[in-house]
Amino acid sequence: MSDKRKAILDSALVLFTERGFHGTPTSLIASEAGVATGTLFHYFGTKENLIGELYLEIKREAGKIMREGTTGKDVLSDLKLVASNYVSWGIKNPEKIKFMEQFCLSPYVPDATRGEAISNFLFLAEIFEAGIESGEIKPLPVELAIKMSAEFLNGIIAYITGEGQGRDAEEIFDLAYPVLEDGLRTG
């Protein structure tokens, strides 16, 4: 991928989260990226397309990071690893978390793009299904379990990057994660 394309995506990420989609002029994205405005449109065609590509890129990265190290053998330890991967990544990339939260629901990301992004998280459904089948996890609708868990982890990240700043992130995770695990586990 071209250097300029990458620089544009980087600037866009920061500026969109700081100032919102319509609050960020394309001219500002371009100048922060050190390229001409025309170059932005050369690579992305429209501003909407730019945010769409950025959205996909981040979702792809998040999905990839979360899966790292999972074995498919033990549901609960896979789940903890996925959560830990996600929280670690989220703490290191707070703008990406902020971006996902702001633009998951926002109208600026085309629906088609949103749909395309889901594929990166299908493995989560498999983990939950396995856990429910084996009786380790409470029998919940899988989509519900995913939604609750994901939001729960976002809550942890928000706390660590917000009020909890300065305290040890791992320590907080070790304090917080059992709440989710104990909640999901059967009796």
Add this chain to the structure above:
Amino acid sequence: MSDKRKAILDSALVLFTERGFHGTPTSLIASEAGVATGTLFHYFGTKENLIGELYLEIKREAGKIMREGTTGKDVLSDLKLVASNYVSWGIKNPEKIKFMEQFCLSPYVPDATRGEAISNFLFLAEIFEAGIESGEIKPLPVELAIKMSAEFLNGIIAYITGEGQGRDAEEIFDLAYPVLEDGLRTG
């Protein structure tokens, strides 16, 4: 509160969640509310101020609704009631939930306003503190517990208003809430 003021807030809520802040012209808010553009500025001064007032109004309502029926006597039952109140309200007012999620993090709501809104949720800290002190709830930083729980409930609402549409809301809540309760409860 004047009828026109109310009509403007109502239109703004719907339009901001559907189209974003900068994506919604004041002229459109005004025309949907059945008033002249000038009237919007007569009541709210600026567009920023309008979204700020809307934000406060909704946070105030959310706080009030959540507290309804709590006794301060039993932590776990108060907590469940608060959760249930919030979820019921959220299902009935999905635009308000969407608005809060979109604009909690967004740069359009002035920070001062965000601060002002927090006062509506101080009672939550009291409940958690009491629970931790009595040993009923795991010893967690209170703000962490609040953040995780709030996000968790948003996950439930998102599921009910999204994929879970058509299924009985109360039934889903009864399935999902124990996950949070079991998680927060000590051993």
Add this chain to the structure above:
Amino acid sequence: MSDKRKAILDSALVLFTERGFHGTPTSLIASEAGVATGTLFHYFGTKENLIGELYLEIKREAGKIMREGTTGKDVLSDLKLVASNYVSWGIKNPEKIKFMEQFCLSPYVPDATRGEAISNFLFLAEIFEAGIESGEIKPLPVELAIKMSAEFLNGIIAYITGEGQGRDAEEIFDLAYPVLEDGLRTG
């Protein structure tokens, strides 16, 4: 019709003929008209719509002027009067002639608008039909006769406003018109 609207149409006429459609920025039209850019869009919505309205206005005026004084009794004298009216008007309004010639064929005027404009010239067909029926005019397809005559008159106007400048317009018309009349008349 509002003063500002009229001023915008007047500037647009001059500038479009001098510089072409895409060669004329809306900002220039507005400033020449002594209004803000926004005002132009307030009245006309789009630049395309502006040229469309201008086109209709001019065609309407041309049609009205040409008909003035016709009686419907004598074909050849009606025809001469129409021609004379048109040429006189054309000499006094050379930008309108230039505008019609440039934008009759140009892609900037929407086809629908072009169609709408034709209604102003239906009376010409009636005159020619009457003349052909009475035997005074050669039996030609009416549309052909109109096209040839119209272009012929444009040739006269072009000459008078171009090379023939300074010479008496009426004298030139009296020299030129018989060519058309003798040509159309039966043997």
Add this chain to the structure above:
Amino acid sequence: MSDKRKAILDSALVLFTERGFHGTPTSLIASEAGVATGTLFHYFGTKENLIGELYLEIKREAGKIMREGTTGKDVLSDLKLVASNYVSWGIKNPEKIKFMEQFCLSPYVPDATRGEAISNFLFLAEIFEAGIESGEIKPLPVELAIKMSAEFLNGIIAYITGEGQGRDAEEIFDLAYPVLEDGLRTG
């Protein structure tokens, strides 16, 4: 002349008449011609120069075609031949006619170029002068006679390529031309 140069001129002719000068990007002309944008500028230097060269090319062709077969012996038959040549060529090359009509008056063709083009039509003045001198043609200012006649013929072409489509072109010409001839001829 290089193949690429010719391809560029061909694309430009079609696109300029269809979309106007400023409505046609150089990048589009190049891509339709199957060459890179840079190549267009390699051959023509600027867009203005491109339209100028195209204008000259067409005027040159028109002049050459019109003269074909004239003898200089009989004014009226030469005139008819010129007219017939022009109309035949115009019917076969409607984009060239459209181009000339649109850009004769337009500001995009530099005045110098327009002047240069006139030389191709000087022979017309000679024919008319001869006709007037011999008394065969009404004593008119030569430029006026040329303008009227040229426009008249354009009217015929417009009719044939427009409303008269499907009918025999020659037949229409034979119907229409006598109008011009009878008009120009003395008594």
Add this chain to the structure above:
DNA sequence: AATGAATGAGTTTTCATTCAT
């Protein structure tokens, strides 16, 4: 209090042109 015409700064996007390859 309520209106909506008018404003003009600011936005996204286009496109003639250049230049390193």
Add this chain to the structure above:
DNA sequence: TATGAATGAAAACTCATTCAT
């Protein structure tokens, strides 16, 4: 010769805000 990525000035159009009524 020929290319096409990169440029940035300039365009059409939008919209928060004002103000005379």
